[in-house]
Amino acid sequence: MSLAVEAISLTKQFGQIRALDGVSFNIKPGEIYGLIGPNGAGKTTTLRIICTLIKPTTGTIKIFNQDATKQPEKTRQIISYLPEESGAYPNLTGLEYLQFMAKLQSKPDTNLKATIDEAIQICGLGDRLKDKAKTYSKGMKRRLLVARALMTRPKLAVLDEPASGLDVLHAYHIREIVKSYVKEHGVTVLMSSHNMLEVEYLCNRVALVNKGKLVVEGEPKALKAKFNSENLEEVFAKVVGFA
Amino acid sequence: MLKGFTTILIKELKELMRDPKILIGMIVLPLIMFPVLGLVMGFAVQTAQTEAQRATLLVVDNDCGNWSQVFVGYLNSTMNVEVLNNTSPQSVIDRGLLAQYNSSTFVVIPSGFSDNLTRHNAGEWNVTGVVNAYGVFNGGGGIFSGVGGSTVTAVIAGFNRAVAPDVVAVSQSSVIKGTITEGVSVSVLSGLLLTQSIALPITIMVMLTYAMQIAATSVAMEKEEKTLETLLTTPVDRFAILMGKVSSTIIVAGVAAVTVLIGYNYMLGSLSVGIAGNSGGSVDLVALGLVPSVGGYILLGISLFFTLLSALALAVVMSAFSENVRGAQALVGYIYPLIFIPAMALIYLDVNSLPLAIKAIFYAIPYSHPILAAKAVVTGDYGTVVFGIVYVAVFTIVIMYIASRLFATEKILTAKLKFGRGKAKQHSE
Numbered sequence: 001m002s003l004a005v006e007a008i009s010l011t012k013q014f015g016q017i018r019a020l021d022g023v024s025f026n027i028k029p030g031e032i033y034g035l036i037g038p039n040g041a042g043k044t045t046t047l048r049i050i051c052t053l054i055k056p057t058t059g060t061i062k063i064f065n066q067d068a069t070k071q072p073e074k075t076r077q078i079i080s081y082l083p084e085e086s087g088a089y090p091n092l093t094g095l096e097y098l099q100f101m102a103k104l105q106s107k108p109d110t111n112l113k114a115t116i117d118e119a120i121q122i123c124g125l126g127d128r129l130k131d132k133a134k135t136y137s138k139g140m141k142r143r144l145l146v147a148r149a150l151m152t153r154p155k156l157a158v159l160d161e162p163a164s165g166l167d168v169l170h171a172y173h174i175r176e177i178v179k180s181y182v183k184e185h186g187v188t189v190l191m192s193s194h195n196m197l198e199v200e201y202l203c204n205r206v207a208l209v210n211k212g213k214l215v216v217e218g219e220p221k222a223l224k225a226k227f228n229s230e231n232l233e234e235v236f237a238k239v240v241g242f243a
Numbered sequence: 244m245l246k247g248f249t250t251i252l253i254k255e256l257k258e259l260m261r262d263p264k265i266l267i268g269m270i271v272l273p274l275i276m277f278p279v280l281g282l283v284m285g286f287a288v289q290t291a292q293t294e295a296q297r298a299t300l301l302v303v304d305n306d307c308g309n310w311s312q313v314f315v316g317y318l319n320s321t322m323n324v325e326v327l328n329n330t331s332p333q334s335v336i337d338r339g340l341l342a343q344y345n346s347s348t349f350v351v352i353p354s355g356f357s358d359n360l361t362r363h364n365a366g367e368w369n370v371t372g373v374v375n376a377y378g379v380f381n382g383g384g385g386i387f388s389g390v391g392g393s394t395v396t397a398v399i400a401g402f403n404r405a406v407a408p409d410v411v412a413v414s415q416s417s418v419i420k421g422t423i424t425e426g427v428s429v430s431v432l433s434g435l436l437l438t439q440s441i442a443l444p445i446t447i448m449v450m451l452t453y454a455m456q457i458a459a460t461s462v463a464m465e466k467e468e469k470t471l472e473t474l475l476t477t478p479v480d481r482f483a484i485l486m487g488k489v490s491s492t493i494i495v496a497g498v499a500a501v502t503v504l505i506g507y508n509y510m511l512g513s514l515s516v517g518i519a520g521n522s523g524g525s526v527d528l529v530a531l532g533l534v535p536s537v538g539g540y541i542l543l544g545i546s547l548f549f550t551l552l553s554a555l556a557l558a559v560v561m562s563a564f565s566e567n568v569r570g571a572q573a574l575v576g577y578i579y580p581l582i583f584i585p586a587m588a589l590i591y592l593d594v595n596s597l598p599l600a601i602k603a604i605f606y607a608i609p610y611s612h613p614i615l616a617a618k619a620v621v622t623g624d625y626g627t628v629v630f631g632i633v634y635v636a637v638f639t640i641v642i643m644y645i646a647s648r649l650f651a652t653e654k655i656l657t658a659k660l661k662f663g664r665g666k667a668k669q670h671s672e
């Protein structure tokens with residue numbers, strides 16, 4: 001079976017800063033794969049390389065057997081990306097934003113209305129979708145963007161801290177959506193998060209990144225057993241070294 | 244004292260003074276801009292003066308009497324004089340004599356001049372001699388375009404003091420595009436056109452800076468909100484993202500150019516009424532042919548459009564180097580002196596009277612061209628206008644090419660200007 005993501009010794013140098021230092025991992029189709037790690041560890045950099053936004057200094061990245069660096073156009077047809085701390089267009093309504101992005105992200109033969117209906121369902125914003133995005137709260141914007149990232153049913157959804165800024169209920173709602181999406185539509189998800197509860201609940205496998213290196217990887221259960229910890233937070237603390 | 248006021252004031256001042264953009268924008272730029280303007284003006288005054296000293300005054304003596312010879316003799320004692328006999332004013336122009344003597348002013352002593360002066364001196368005080376001065380109007384709203392005419396007036400005042408009060412009067416006329424308009428002096432025309440040459444540069448200045456702010460804000464907003472990042476991961480052609488951005492501003496620029504022209508045309512029309520010339524009649528810019536033709540308006544519109552486009556494209560490129568809206572606006576602010584200096588200088592100066600080096604600098608700045616074009620279409624100098632349009636268009640294409648290269652790589656997300664990086668390093672030390 002082919003892999004959804006195959007990252008082989010990725011490095012990324014920003015001037016003096018070595019953001020990634022030989023990161024390798026594989027993601028199987030239909031998996032939810034989580035990246036965790038302290039601030040500045042290199043999570044966002046990894047996700048940006050996978051999404052064809054930046055090129056690795058060295059190393060190879062393959063998305064469903066396509067080289068993302070060499071064939072970025074092809075890769076962009078099968079992925080969707082949710083940047084961390086991103087917004088929408090302040091003067092467009094939520095609905096207009098969804099319509100705009102659906103047109104750009106979808107293949108020519110897709111049913112746009114079905115796509116948008118799906119997004120309306122996911123975000124749960126109801127009538128507020130008719131308001132301009134600048135009137136939304138932080139969490140409402142996030143819900144709109146998560147819905148945007150999932151509505152086209154990409155083969156790979158890359159979500160950078162999808163539930164950050166969401167209240168307990170909406171974070172829960174988003175988690176359920178992601179989980180059911182993977183089950184029903186065979187979407188593969190790569191996400192980063194600082195919420196260990198979320199990662200433990202959602203992810204089939206987790207990788208812990210620190211200072212540009214992948215330190216440990218495995219199923220949440222296996223990691224807890226390996227580090228003799230009760231939860232992932234403890235694993236995190238033990239690996240990164242604050243505990 | 245307000246509680247906490249001093250603490251807040253000190254913090255605000257620290258914040259402001261440590262922001263290099265504010266320091267440069269508010270203090271360093273004005274410190275540079277005004278001396279530069281002063282320098283340009285100084286050069287212009289100097290050039291005008293040396294030219295006036297060197298210039299030859301062409302005198303057409305159609306009287307050939309005693310007094311006309313005395314008068315010519317007096318003129319000869321104060322300036323370079325070249326005398327012709329029995330020539331009509333129009334044939335002076337038609338034979339290209341002004342160009343031959345490198346002069347922009349000539350004086351005609353009509354026949355009967357000596358008679359009138361003799362009668363005046365015999366006690367007929369209300370009989371006076373009249374000298375006709377003709378100045379070539381070169382289309383400028385330049386402050387020195389009336390220099391020739393006023394020199395003549397001054398010399399004749401000297402003659403009157405020496406001979407008899409008010410014995411000779413001057414009648415000023417203008418030569419516009421080779422045609423004589425009697426009774427309207429060059430300085431009246433220049434004054435009239437100064438209104439025009441203030442309004443258009445200021446409008447262009449406001450329009451360009453405003454358009455650049457809008458374009459920069461729009462790109463920086465996409466970067467700040469990360470909507471650009473999202474767009475770049477979709478299967479959209481990246482050049483389409485750039486072109487979409489620029490095209491929307493092109494449409495705005497087109498509408499703006501047309502709006503400016505409509506307002507400008509209306510203003511020129513309303514200026515034409517009720518300004519008294521020397522002869523007591525009224526000066527009509529339209530009748531004098533001193534408003535652009537339809538073709539001239541179209542050229543001016545194209546020039547405005549390309550200049551706006553180049554400014555917008557530059558704003559898009561520059562804002563790609565900043566991370567947020569405030570940074571982008573500060574960055575495009577560095578371009579403003581290039582908009583302000585030509586606009587302000589060209590209000591007062593005729594670019595053709597400037598030394599070559601300064602002239603070249605003005606031509607090199609794309610934002611000078613619509614202002615130069617506005618003057619050139621009035622005088623029918625379409626070559627200058629077309630050159631300007633081609634130059635600005637090439638400039639725009641180069642900028643657009645850079646922009647498209649920028650959008651094709653990760654630089655659009657990671658590029659930062661040098662001083663930004665330097666600062667970041669300082670912080671991490």
Ligand SMILES: Nc1ncnc2c1ncn2[C@@H]1O[C@H](COP(=O)(O)OP(=O)(O)OP(=O)(O)O)[C@@H](O)[C@H]1O
Pocket residue numbers: 014015017018019037038039040041042043044045046084656657
């Ligand atoms: N465009 C850039 N230019 C220079 N350095 C960068 C750039 N992007 C990231 N870096 C650096 O690369 C390193 C990794 O950053 P990255 O954003 O990937 O971290 P992260 O794991 O996502 O952190 P966080 O949890 O805070 O989001 C950091 O040291 C950061 O300063």
Ligand SMILES: [Mg+2]
Pocket residue numbers: 043044045084160
């Ligand atoms: Mg991050």
